[in-house]
Amino acid sequence: MRHVHIAILGAGTAGLTALSQVRKHTDDFVIINHGPYGTTCARVGFCPPCCSGCATTAMRAWPG
Secondary structure, eight states: OOOOOOEOOSSSSSHHHHHHHHHHTSOOOEEEEESSSSSSHHSSOOOOHHHHHHHHHHHHHOOO
C-alpha cells in the first residue's frame, strides 16, 4: 500500500488544475483516474455541452 500526502481524484480540468498547484508544494501525491487524462475538448476537439449550446443558439436564430 502506498501512502501519500495528497490524492487527486480525476484528471479532467479540475484534476489537472489541482495537479499544477500541488506540484508547486510537494511531490508526495497520486492521481486516481480511469481513462485518458485531459478534458474531452482537449482530447477530441469539441465539448458536448458546448455543442448543445451552439445547437440551441442556432435553433433560436433559425427563421420561421
